[in-house]
Amino acid sequence: MDDGKCTFVTDEWGGFFRPLPENRHFFGKDLTFPIEGTNSDIRHRLARFKRKSKVTSRSLDMIERSLLLFHFFQDYPQNLEPLIHSFLSFFS
Incomplete structure (x- = not known):
């Protein structure tokens, strides 16, 4: 809004x-x-929002960066294509 x-x-x-x-x-x-x-997708994909006992972050900076990274790939799937081979190399 403008105001x-x-x-x-x-x-x-x-x-x-x-x-x-x-x-x-x-x-x-x-x-x-x-x-x-959207909230459900974020909770599903980012474990730090799912369970308090494990995989949590107390750093607001890390939470913000995780959300930015999530939206970078969620909103623009083409951003993932150049990285796919690097990710899959872990399994070879």
């Missing part, structure tokens, strides 16, 4: 309606479904 304010997309749980500004609050399961799908 620097964010918008809020939530499901229709009643607790969201009181604190969120009405003019910037969009709600509905149809709006949150794609967001939850």
Whole structure:
């Protein structure tokens, strides 16, 4: 948005309606479904968000870099092609 304010997309749980500004609050399961799908993909692929007992990172920098790397390959699969042979060489 041009005014620097964010918008809020939530499901229709009643607790969201009181604190969120009405003019910037969009709600509905149809709006949150794609967001939850992306969150699920991130949790599935990045183990540090899946289990607290193992594979965790306390460094915010490492979490941010992991998310950037995830999106680098998730959003642009062509970025993976030049690296495939290097990755597969581990198994030969």
